[in-house]
Amino acid sequence: MRMTYREALRTALTEALSADPRVFLMGEDVGRYGGAYAASKGLLEQFGPDRVRDTPLSESAFVGAGIGAALGGMRPIVEVMTVNFSLLALDQVVNSAATLRHMSGGQLSVPLVVRMATGGGRQVAAQHSHSLEGWYAHVPGIRVVAPATAHDARWMLPAALREPDPVFIFEHAMLYPEEGEVGEEPGPLPLFAAAIRRPGRDVTVIAHGGSVGKALAAAEQLATEGIEAEVLDLRSLRPLDDATILESVRRCHRAVVVDEGWRSGSLSAEIASRISEGAFFELDAPVARVCSAEVPIPYPKHLEDTALPQPDGICAAVRGVLQPAQAAGAKA
């Protein structure tokens, strides 16, 4: 059935709270306000204040409390309003959630789900627009996923709740009102597998979250030029589904990585590097990247649009890898 990404999340949250008494939701304005992005609207009324808990603006305390509650046998879902604010809780994420199992010699388990919005495009300026999920994907001990479709918004949450380790779900802020088809069942794809969203043969365009739609738009445009781009949705940022990425690149022989994070030290760098390590001799051109400009994301629309990856830029990068000789020559 068709529903918005936001409705898909709400459906998933409702089901999770109904299905398991250990599940509860906490975060800033998740209750009476209904969630900053309205994902939890109505849940306080349905499940009561013990299970839908409004927290103070104390990211470190309530993310840490989520970890503690998971240690204590609960299955908390913690909503942090945006990734930008989650930096206040990074200590708990990196030093506690990610370390406790290993550092305790396997005694402790942190079955915690943390959801947060990420990404730009809404003209809310630098402190509300960054895409820092790549930082989280750097950390062993946690899992990181990014639903790009309403179907994944619906079905990644229950799968994440079944994991015995902390799972971070990054929801691109532009996706909440997007409508999509949501299946009655989760489907065959495991939580940590990549998906081919559009098959192609000339180039693999690798994206995640809010960039998948842009990659698909670019592929539409390129098809009119006779270029068949394959669009790969990473879905999982940690672990990365190397097998699916490399299989696609070996088939298409060219790759463009789209990442709303900054280019330097980014997830796109990691993916390009893995392609070099795993498919170097299959490549007909160097891997190209389309990332956010290396600036704090600015407020005015024309500057923000320029700073973020856009379909036109993806098309240009694809054309570039299809003509490596000319592109290299032009650069030289």
Added chain:
Amino acid sequence: MATREAPPLPKTPAASGAIDAATARSWLGQMLLIRRFEEKAAELYSAGKIRGFLHLSIGEEAVSVAAIAALTEADNIVSTYREHGHALARGLPPGAVMAELYGKANGASRGRGGSMHIFDVGRRFYGGNAIVAGGLPLAVGLALADRLRPRPAITACFFGDGAVAEGEFHESLNLASLWKLPVLFLCENNYYAMGTALDRHQAETDISLKGGAYRVPSVAVDGMDVMATASAVRAAAEQVRSGAGPFLLECRTYRFRAHSMYDPELYRSKEEVEQWKRRDPIALFRARLEGGGILAAAAIEALDREARAVTDQAVAFAEAGEWEPVADLLKDVYARELPCG
């Protein structure tokens, strides 16, 4: 060498002299074990058997023993990086604690954590947190889980005076109080955040006053007096157990040794340390027990010999332990392995 006035002692009344011989034996025995165990650990550090950081609680034993005596097996404990005393008082096998200090696979945390990260989930001992104040939110969460499940237990959370400067202290006190959670916040105030004296890092040096802003009832106690501390912890724990919400107990104590193993102690004077050593919690308790005719000198000497023997057995256990196979390096990063990172 900095010269400072000795910090003020709390104005709590001395505990009454009433203690039975069995309890006295138990508490003094535990305090002696912690003392001898840590003295041995310091020797082993010099001998190269223990590496990394090693934070000794020598001087602070009364707080460990008194606090944990007030808890039940169902209660949770969240600790700090200076936690050998907490672990031993909680009843972790001394051998497993020593082996952890060695980094051996028979250590409490399979050697993965070392001195700062001792865990025992069966004893509800949630470690060993080396991020100052990092344990406080975890304690709030453990208490929240107990509230929601529900499970009748409280969570005791140790932290030092340094933690009071962290946002997590303030966030956690507020959240625990807002939600009336059963957390006993136990501040081991040893007057130094590593090398920075309390009055050099806090505008308000009376830590027990800080609970008021969050409506957390708070008391300060002389942490060198095991009986006074035990009675204060018992009262605080009872209040938390009754469902009244969190409690902040500030135990004023002092570490006699360096912050970690290599520390020239430029930040405090020898006179100050000597002044505090005159209030050595073991010597004070021992004198009270002997003077009150509760334990004879011979019985106390026997307890000390036993502490030394248990320590020696712990060392033998650690020495006999195996190193974890290198092949297990990545084990337990996650519960299950996936093909790629």
